[in-house]
Amino acid sequence: MQLSGNNALLESASPTLVDLRRGDAAILERIDLPGDDARRLMELGFLPGTRVTAGLSAPGGDPRVFQVDGSEIALRRETARRLKVRKEGGKPRKS
Amino acid sequence: MSQCGDCHGCPPVALADFTAAPGLATTVAVIGPPNSGKTTLFNRLTGLRQKVANFPGVTVEQHTGVAELPDGRPLQLIDLPGVYSLTPRSEDEEVARAVLTGERAGVAKPEAVLLVLDSTNLNRHLMLAAPILALGLPTMLVLNMADDLRHRHGKVDTEKLAAEIGAPVALVSARSGEGMEPVWDFLAGAMTKPAPRQLPVLQDVPQCRQWAGQVGAQAHYRAPVPPAWTRRLDAVFLHPVAGPVIFLLVVVGVIRTIFEAAAPLNAGIDWLFQASGNWIATTFPPSLVRDLVADGIWRGVGSVIVFLPQVLLLFLFIGILEDSGYLARAALIADRTMARVGLQGKSFIPLLSAYGCAVPAILATRTIENKRDRIATILIAPFMTCSARLPVYALLIAAFIPSRPLLWRLFTTQDAALLGLYVLGFLAAVLTAWALKSSVLKSGRTPFLLEMPAYRLPTLSSLGLRLLDRGKVFLRRAGTVILFVMVVLWVAEHLPLDHGHAPAMEHSVAGMAGHALEPAIKPLGFNWKIGIGLITSLAARETIIATLGEIYGMDEKTQRASLETALRHDLSTGGAFALLVFFAFAMQCFSTIAVVRRETGGWKWPALQFAYMGALAYAGAFIACRLF
Incomplete structure (x- = not known):
């Protein structure tokens, strides 16, 4: 699925981290990954209900750095697309 | 949600132990x-009394060191691998858990724990406190990076937190x-303890x-503002165009x-x-012992130690890149290549450290949870250009490749050759x-997770x-493995004794071994002398x-010549290229073979690896000899 950022946010029922463009923020809803992988992500701050902001990426947009719970964590696209998010009300604060 | 094994609440019985001095x-x-910042704290506490644990890398698991308390009492410190939790999912977490519970054979159960947390990210790091405190060992929370916290306007009330x-x-x-x-007070047992607390399950x-x-x-923790400089630097280092260009410039700059x-x-x-060798040769009366010292040991071991500056410079650069935080960005930029060949991002860090030495790199693969990914990373780690190859490359390139400018004086043919080998x-x-x-x-794929640390000035x-550390390792290798091989070689060059005199080199045991090998290596452009070098370099690459050095030192004709000049009599340019390629591919390192055997639990993988790398080296050298 290679929908571009904004369209997916508006149209898709469950947008993912992949759909965030640089500077966008969203609330993490759930992690569609097996138990151990999900745990590892949660230990790094990717807990449901947490605000995640998309940051810079490697050339080509993959992997991308995400700001979450006071840290910056890089995720590959294949992982980021398993993290479902819901759009945050209003424009994200500039951090 | 799976049950979380590490977040047990602590039984009240264990609580009493927190307060035990x-x-x-x-x-x-x-x-x-x-x-x-565990290792920084560890170094701060142990000073220079730290043991170097990664050589030969087969006996010592954890980094241990001795701290001297203010009253002069020695205290053993164990530096455990960095972990996010105590659930044993990868081998390093298992090591950490086993050491803390006293289940690790050969390591004394620690009597106290220093839990090091990053104070600039306290809320998340405090998660590790729950399982650690639940172990019931006397524990001190060391909130590190206080200076960063202060500069970025964060704060925390340590007394409230302790309570x-x-x-x-x-x-x-x-x-x-x-x-x-x-921290010193805690280690010395001279610390008043806060009242014990019942922690929730x-x-x-x-x-x-x-x-x-x-x-x-x-604890009135106020998280610091985001590091402004890190954002600014990342905008440059992770820029779509400037990022990769800087990455390349860094690599070329290091090599140059x-x-x-x-x-x-x-x-x-x-x-x-040279001077001290000549002094030995002229001062002492002629004897076999003098020849052994002057020709064998001095020239042999000395010609390796000459390359100490290269090795130190390499580790200086690795250190700067690692400590500054740039390495994580480099890993990010290079991740696409890793993904394309099916490796996960976690393999990147061990592979980067393999540029120093394959042994710690193979130990570092313990962070990879997936067994198959881990074995794949172990198998390819020795291909990365380790610091032991550097002296061999430096010698051969200087001897055979004339330095000509490619990009003005900024990048020469010699630099290009070295870069090409990497x-x-x-x-x-x-x-x-x-x-x-x-x-x-x-x-199956495991997710790639890479924490981007804030930039710091090393x-x-x-x-x-x-x-x-690295200087000691290099010199110790020269003084043990290589010295030993040199003495054995010298004996092999003097046997069988002919009426009490050493035979001509060609008729000695060493010479015969080289001659026996010659038919096999002739197609690569190597003669019997290089053959002897190939045999001895099985112990460690730089032994060649x-x-x-020792062989030429014993020969009247080459005794006075420099190693580079002497080499040019024995190798054609094609042969030199073949030798470079051979060293790029072959697995000539006892330490690595031993550590692969231990980490994979048998001889199957190291044997396969040795044969595969050897075959590749032979084929590569064969082609190189014909190309150049």
């Missing part, structure tokens, strides 16, 4: 999440040494995180400096060995990985410690230099 603790474990978790807390900067007194990560957040709030800056230092060390090793590694991952070691003391 460590008393005369003799062993203290240092643990914490990755990037919390909240029922364990002493210190806010320190391990880098500058600020706030270390309470925590079932899973969200609960752990919630608890950590509450504790942080009770290793070549150019080390040369005068090499010449200086070489002169010292690329060659890297290509062999990724192609092998691709072949393995698409056949015998196929596995400190002189930390860089100095690294260089001291010592071997050739």
